[in-house]
Amino acid sequence: MKEYIIMILSFLGALFILSSSIGILRKPDVYLRINITGKASTLGIGLLLLSSGLFFNEVSVGTRITATIIFVFLTISIGGHMLARAAYFTKTPTWEKTKLDELAGHYDYETHELRSEIPRKAPELNNETKN
Amino acid sequence: MTKSLFLSNLMLTLIWVLATGVLTEENLLFGFFLGFGVLWIVTTGKTDRKYFYIVPTLIGFIGTLLWEIIKANFMTVKESIFQDQLEPAIIKYPLKAKTDGEISLLANIVALTPGTVVIDISDDKKVMFIHVMHLKDKESFIKEIQTKFENKLLKIIR
Amino acid sequence: MSLSEFYYMIIIPMLGISVILVFIRFIKGPSLADRVIALDMLILISIGIIAVYSVVFNQSTFLDIAMLFSLIAFLSTAAYAYYIEQRQRK
Incomplete structure (x- = not known):
């Protein structure tokens, strides 16, 4: 009985990982790829680790696996956020069918600051045009 | 208390x-x-009763969160194999949460739910920029996140 | 079908195919961020492969390395993101 549970869990985990790697190959731009990896890989890794934890069924293995799963769940979303921010800073083009982009114009590329409103007119630009 | x-x-x-x-x-x-x-x-006493409200809400919230994560994974499987019509967008989301802890918890929860990724949070902590995979309508999307996650989270923490 | 046969027949080929697919993206990737996300994904898949092999060889010690890899994956992603952001700043 325990074997069948392990089989089902590990099969689901491998299926999620395989689907997210197909997605990373087929999606058209960086942000969609980050989206895909963050979703499917968390539960895929979690289920694979959980199945091996069920196989050993010891306390020492269980604590290690719990720590790994919690760490993966916490860090994947943070890593995705950092990468998306860096990709937006380097002006990586978004897909041409993107519906609307409300982030455009909010970044200050000089000071790396993110404003909550778009400024009316940048004062440095005015000076340059006068000169 | x-x-x-x-x-x-x-x-x-x-x-x-x-x-x-x-x-x-x-x-x-x-x-x-x-x-x-x-x-x-x-x-006894009304001010002490808050604890008995928080614990069941917390358990329900964790349950809905796990359900959302599982739904996100099955949606990803369906999408990467049958390549649906994509409508990506970057949306400005006004935050109700004020402190750093609340904002980081909310951002983590939003990043784990289906089809959304947090790109950045503005420096004055007023808005959050979210990349969405399937956007039907901007207003209804913002309302959905507010009723589903933010209001419950703030009720539990505060 | 016993457990180790199931793992050899189904799980390991699935993970191997996903490694190949991610590696194609790692080579093709038009921008640097694509390559970093592919690298991150490769490390995560290798965590899964380590978990599978620890069951196949019945050695629970392998899981220590899986934990270490999950730490390294986050560190490398954070360092690369910082590098991409600061690169064009003179």
């Missing part, structure tokens, strides 16, 4: 485990709920 009630709940759990002499996960959980019931009967 909530803290002291939580601590006395833990104390009751320990006493239950020591009295029965069985140290397993099931017995710990059962002792916790037994202590919760005992405290629920014993405690």
Whole structure:
């Protein structure tokens, strides 16, 4: 009985990982790829680790696996956020069918600051045009 | 007050485990709920009752979160194999949460739910920029996240 | 079908195919961020492969390395993101 549970869990985990790697190959731009990896890989890794934890069924293995799963769940979303921010800073083009982009114009590329409103007119630009 | 009630709940759990002499996960959980019931009967006064509201809401919230994560994974499987019509967009989301802890918890939850990724949070902590995979309508999307996650989270924390 | 046969027949080929697919993206990737996300994904898949092999060889010690890899994956992603952001700043 325990074997069948392990089989089902590990099969689901491998299926999620395989689907997210197909997605990373087929999606058209960086942000969609980050989206895909963050979703499917968390539960895929979690289920694979959980199945091996069920196989050993010891306390020492269980604590290690719990720590790994919690760490993966916490860090994947943070890593995705950092990468998306860096990709937006380097002006990586978004897909041409993107519906609307409300982030455009909010970044200050000089000071790396993110404003909550778009400024009316940048004062440095005015000076340059006068000169 | 909530803290002291939580601590006395833990104390009751320990006493239950020591009295029965069985140290397993099931017995710990059962002792916790037994202590919760005992405290629920014993405690009087309106200001103390908040603890008995928080614990069931927290359990329900974790349940909905796990359900959302599982739904996100099956959606990803369906999408990467049958390549649906994509409508990506970057949306400005006005934050109600004020402190750093609330904002980081909310951002983590939003990043784990289906089809959304947090790109950045503005420096004055007023808005959050979210990349969405399937956008039907901007207003309804913002309202959905507010009712589903943010209001419940703020109710639990504050 | 026993457990180790199931793992050899189904799980390991699935993970191997996903490694190949991610590696194609790692080579093709038009921008640097694509390559970093592919690298991150490769490390995560290798965590899964380590978990599978620890069951096949019945050695629970392998899981220590899985934990270490999950730490390294986050560190490398954070360092690369910082590098991409600061690169064009003179």
